[in-house]
Amino acid sequence: MELLEIIKSLSNETRLNILEWLKDPFAHFPEEELSQDTPELGVCVSDIAKKAGMSVPTVSDYLKTMSSANILIATRKGQWTYYKRNEKSIQDLATHIKDKL
Amino acid sequence: MELLEIIKSLSNETRLNILEWLKDPFAHFPEEELSQDTPELGVCVSDIAKKAGMSVPTVSDYLKTMSSANILIATRKGQWTYYKRNEKSIQDLATHIKDKL
DNA sequence: TAGGTATTTAGGTAATTCCCTAAATTTGTG
């Protein structure tokens, strides 16, 4: 639990938004572009980039930052990299702030 | 509750350290330099700057950033400005992350 | 193997953050 790294990974509006969107992909992304196993795998880079209105490389880097901080989980499947939230880490963060910060 | 503003105010190692130190001023600052009502008022800018090993203006600005985000509470008394933690806001942050992030 | 799609890596400019010194302000005191 690298608190500073986690906090930095969240200290950007777009990255916070991505975390929100991934809470409920079906509410935030066009259904036809979601993989059939989205709840399990998450959403792929280019769909997130489109939603964010930013370039794919920028968003790819954001997602990598958040998964390095262990806040997102990446799954490579074929040519796609899917990202989903790491709910455990998010809860651990909340607990850490509550009890230790 | 401006989540992004709060997170940004915490996204720096020195500022995180300050928050830690203020959890227990008697454990982190020389007793003789603490005000007699430190638990109530907190610790003054120059003592925090000394502990941080940074210039007073830099730390003054850090403290202002954190109190603007409502994570610290500032109290001016005479020529000193004392800062203490806003425990309520810190708990609110934890709860927000747990339930809403 | 050739070509297409998705992603990542490289490299660069602009914006923001870090953190300093100097100057200005606030408050207390003789």
Added chain:
DNA sequence: CACAAATTTAGGGAATTACCTAAATACCTA
């Protein structure tokens, strides 16, 4: 009022972050 102590404001250089385009890589499929 004059001076001293604590803090804040201004201003600036260095480092980091934001976010882009171009190029490279990975993987699929004919």
